[in-house]
Amino acid sequence: MSEETEFSFRRKSPEEILAEIERLKKGKLKIYIGSAPGVGKTYRMLSEAQDLLNEGIDVVIGLVETHNRPETAAMIGNLETIPLKEIPYKGAVFQDLDVAAILARNPDVVVIDELAHTNIPGSKHSKRYQDVLEILDHRINVLSAVNIQHLESLHDAVQTVTGVKVRERIPDHLLDVASEVILIDVSAETLQKRLREGKIYASHKINQSLENFFTQRNLSALREMALREVADDVDDKTDKTEAQIRAAAMNEKILVCVKNDENAEKLIRRGWRIANRLRAELFILTAIPGSLSDLDPYTRKKYETWKKLAKDFNAQFLIETNHNRKIFNVITDVAKNHHITQIILGQSVKTRLEELTKGSVVNAIMRETDGIDIHIVADSRKN
Secondary structure (H helix, E strand, O other), rough: OOOEEEEEEEEOOOOHHHHHEEEOOOOEEEEEOOOOOOOOHHHHHHHHHHHHHHHHOEEEEEEOOOOOOOHHHOOOOOOEEEEOOEEEOOOEEEEEEHHHHHHHOOOOEEEOOOOEEEOOOOOOOHHHHHHHHHHHHHOOOOEEEHOOOOHHHHHHHHHHHHOOOOOOOOOHHHHOOOOEEEEEEEOOOHHHHHHHOOOOOHHHHHHHHOOOOOOHHEEEEEEHHHHHHHHHHHHHHHHHHHHHHHHHHHHOEEEEEOOOOOOOHHHHHHHHHHHHOOOEEEEEEEEOOOOHHHHHHHHHHHHHHHHHHHHHHOEEEEEEEOOOOHHHHHHHHHHOOOOOOOEEEEEEOOEEEEEHHHHHHHHHHHOOOOOOOOOOOOOOOOO
């Protein structure tokens, strides 16, 4: 009996071929991701480094944070460690990753912990993930680790669940850059047990941690986020070609409209998650009375923050002036010019009476456009 297997091949576009060639020119990134500190990301990463060393692969440690955990420190073993760079700042000397030394050493693989870390002022890059990207550009493979709460697009969800505003964050596209994303998963009960045994934090921090961040509710929610995010990432990598074909056929384009309020970043992150799932183009729009230079320094800084966030999400950031134009005219003009298919707006702060007397922006947009879906995202106000 013979078996015949039918294969179907799709001819790659020139853009896809060029993208594949560029990927081959870079090192590979492997990210260990966890739901919270103490799940075992660094231990697992060092364990793999030891396996690679035993296989004769040239692997070194660029930077590892053991957090004084004996089991983690013991895993370093005979791995070569690149000395950290000393950086003077405000009368003190700090130590951080030495990118130049790693490039000069040129190993096959380098271990770099704490991917979301913010570098000491005076460093070449402001964030450690930027150091990692530079190292990858030199065809050096990187093992790194991060917790789910540091993912930019989940910032609002994490803050809502835990009450903690995470300061250090990484752009989501790093998961696309990674050739592998490994979930290090333990139950909330196991994590709390490790904490009580002093395996995560020093004894004086245990009770405070159990009452705040390390509650059963928080850990379970973060674990669910991590499981879902890694599962989505696997699906995205598996179905990427098919998703891109679908997106191109539908020609989906998402427009997020933000104004100067606390809801802006939440809207941008929500827009990115929708666009990412649809493999759609993303546009961020804001309108100002005059030029950006006319704004006060505080407001101008906020607009620069949105612009950076848009860049992290590979979105186009559009600033329009609304002289003698109503806001819905600005939105509809941009939507028509860029062939937008979905618009994301924040919840209106108008009362029902104001909407009746002055009109609704949503209704006005719907009157002026055709075939555009409109999403309304609830704001962050407390009732």
